[in-house]
Amino acid sequence: MLLFCNEWTTSASGRKDKEHQKTAMPTIAVIVYDAVNPFELGVATEVFGFERPELGVQWYRFLICADQSRPVRTSAGIFLTTPYSLEHVDEADTIIKVVIAARNRRGITPALI
Helix, strand or coil: CCCCHHHCCCCCCCCCCHHHHHHCCCEEEEEECCCCCHHHHHHHHHHHCCCCHHHCCCCCEEEEEECCCCCEECCCCCEECCCEEHHHHHHCCEEEECCCCHHHCCCCCCCCC
């Protein structure tokens, strides 16, 4: 059975306040790390990171969460900085972990894989 997020009785974060669920924007967290694929990060950003006023609904609170406090280098050599860390992942209703290519896993902590 397919349920839409506004039909859930509890959120993924365990909140049970129905009024909060009706008014709050769902939070999406994307975890980034060295060698993250910028295309896949871009897809998540395009889908969840930009407001869609033409749809007439509240959109998402979108967090890009880094595994370290320093700038993250993508697999294409682009450096990213973000004010959000892995501590902010707990606030998310949905967590997106971009796939790590086997050749890029050097230095990645096993917890992120």
